[in-house]
């Protein structure tokens with residue numbers, strides 16, 4: 509299930525999910541959710557905080573972090589542990605992988621059904637039952653490569 513924007517029907521859907529979990533869908537939580545689903549850059553709690561500050565000046569970073577953690581528990585976002593210690597959030601719930609640029613730290617979604625459906629190597633079966641697969645590709649993104657090329661020009 510993916511909720512892309514927060515139109516009326518989707519707000520109702522979201523309310524229902526919260527109600528079943530016994531949590532109140534407050535205005536702030538709804539704003540955090542909306543900021544998450546309209547972001548395509550895998551934001552951290554700090555990034556969401558900066559984006560919401562103008563709209564909700566009273567919101568606290570801690571509230572955002574706790575809200576995102578609640579969303580994760582409800583299966584509405586995924587926590588990503590890329591780039592070392594930074595915790596990032598992903599509202600894209602479709603099975604996908606990531607390309608991470610080492611230079612500008614941009615993170616792009618990659619769909620790779622051939623990999624997702626491939627048979628795992630034997631050792632994986634011996635180790636146990638894998639529930640998920642995630643590939644993190646690292647390198648330099650196209651935009652950075654162009655910038656680096658431009659710098660080389662006299």
Ligand SMILES: [Zn+2]
Nearest residue numbers: 609612649652
């Ligand atoms: Zn880059």
Ligand SMILES: [Zn+2]
Nearest residue numbers: 598600604617
């Ligand atoms: Zn992603």
